[in-house]
Amino acid sequence: MSEKTYKPGNYPDLPPPPGTVGVYGWIRQNLFSSISNSLLTIISVVLLYYLIDGIIGWFFLDAVFDADSKIACRKIDDGACWAVITRRVGQFVYGFYPEAERWRIDITFLTMFIAFAPLLYPDIPKRKWLLYFSVFYPFFAFVLIMGGYFGLQKIEYSLFGGFMLTVILGVCGIVCSLPLGILLALGRQSNLTVVRTLSVCFIEFMRGVPLITLLFVASSMLNYFLPPGTNFSILVRVIIMFTFFSAAYIAEVIRGGIQAIPKGQYEAADALGMNYWQKTRFITLPQALKISIPGIVNTFIGLYKDTTLVVVIGLLDPLGIGRAALADTKWNGLSTETYLFVALFFFVSCFAMSRYSLWLENKLNTDKK
């Protein structure tokens, strides 16, 4: 009886069975693993074929990129008529900001990335110096956009429009609503009955009514609540409403984060003799904010998208500019082109934000699996 021994190398590993590896194996496992799965794949392929065929034809191949009017477009080809965009691209980006002063917007916008970089990427080199710039940036941006100082021409609010207005409303709303949201969330969890009731009322009211009614209030009623003769810009009023509205949502997100912290954390903090503010600053908020990042970013994306509602009260955001273009008899009826263009802008910026949130979530996820 011979004893069988396996010496390394004498019995090489057999290759995996054919059809389980490589491109073929992947296709078999992921697309044709069963009859119903194969059916689904075929339906998807047919769907995609028609979709892509139609989209490429309409968007690019048959599209007209420059013409004088819709009728001129249709004479050239029967796809999309992008002339309505290309002829007014300046308005779509800057609104009615004077053409000679548009460099100011460009600079503000580019430096915005430098100002946000240290806040968004904690590992960035020279973070401390960049943070000084971030603190200084709001004043810088205000002066540059508004003008009126340092020999810069003063620009009226009413000339703001286009994507620039969207970014201004969105960024101001986001920056202001986070601190307010944190305060409201803390207020809602507070032991003080009066503070808690107030926070709850504020949050529930803001969350309960549609944003559009709040914007109506901002545009037509806010002045009644201020001393007679007070008048400040509609832009500021709208930003205040956006801030309140999204602060209420952020407060709820952060409250979820606070409630998710294990009770032992508070007990430990109490045992160390921390007072309320120390506990909040060092124990509650760092953990709660970390948990609620996805929710906060989602709220920001929501706020950013909701800036389009200002068109209803007559501000000229990209939709307003688009509707003005469509009201022109030359471009009448090109709504699909116009709105798809604006939609593309929103898709790119919101998608970027949600990707960033995913990245940050993974980075801060300390319990490695």
Place this chain on the structure above:
Amino acid sequence: MTFFSNIWRNEKSREIIVQIIVLFFLGWFISWLVMNVNANFEALGKDISFEFLFIPAGYDINQYLIDYNNRDSHLRAGIVGLLNTGLVAFFGIILATVLGIALGIIRLSKNWLASKIAYWYVEFTRNVPILLHILLWHGIIINTLPHPRKAISLAEVTFLSNRGFYIPKPLTETGIELVYLFFVIAIIFSILFAKYCKRKQDLTGIQYPVFWINFSVICFLPLIAFFISGMPVSLEIPALKGFNFRGGMHMSPELAALTFALGIYTAAFIAEIVRAGILAIDKGQREAAESIGLKPSKVMNLVILPQARRVIIPPLTSQYLNLTKNSSLAIAIGYMDLVATLGGISLNQTGREMETMLIVMLIYLSVSLSISALMNWYNSKVKLVGR
């Protein structure tokens, strides 16, 4: 000195002091607001009164569920608007739920291609503002669908044109009561049958195909009644008369655009909720169910879905609420909902911003507060009891 510092150091008394200060500032703030409103109203010669609700509205509404003409009061116009809000929310919720659940399940399917398509649908849809969706759909219906004379017809009974969609209208005749009666009987029977089967299963372990039996009873019993009573339903088919269609049921371009936009937009969120809900179930649950030999459909129906439901329903309800609130954007395309009637035209005609906005806000507020109260109750009922 020590007396005051002792009070301040005592937690209880300090809390009371802080609250009194907060209350004081609140009172001051409110009285400041009231004073401002008074001063402003005096300067403008206005007052607050709700009598305007009962004077004739004087404007037309093109879509109404209850009778309305322009001699009716503002109050009635508001109710018509409220019903229109409900109508679009109802259609939108149905569309969003069906589409959303389908997409959520497709995203989890093993089929790579289908799951990617669902993924990009969700990303494209939810990253574009709802107002854009609404305007885009409205534009597509108005600008790309043909004129009523060249309307796209589906089997010569349903017509799609840029004036909206026309579908046949079922008209009930005498004898329909029998169908209704049988329908009610079918429902009662299926409830009792389900209870009976449940008890039987608890006692003996034998399962019956409850769903299919009930489904066919509910479907066929009214159908039988329908034929017995001599088919008491006739269809009124829309017909082209002059420049537009007459008869049938009409879905205006605004209502259609709003329904599509709200449904498609909210479906993306619902898909994510459904997906997250199913993924939230511990992997071991599925493995355990598979290892005791349940087939895939049973694993889903008996193990995964009952647990996922608890995670899915609260955010799902809040999406429904969002959809209802988003329907207020109808004003951008001229659909006459609550905000467009009472908060729009009535406001402009009577100049009573304060009163109209107050009513509109209170209505939305009461709807969403009652729904969240319901959800809190549901949450506490289905909550897993932990340590």
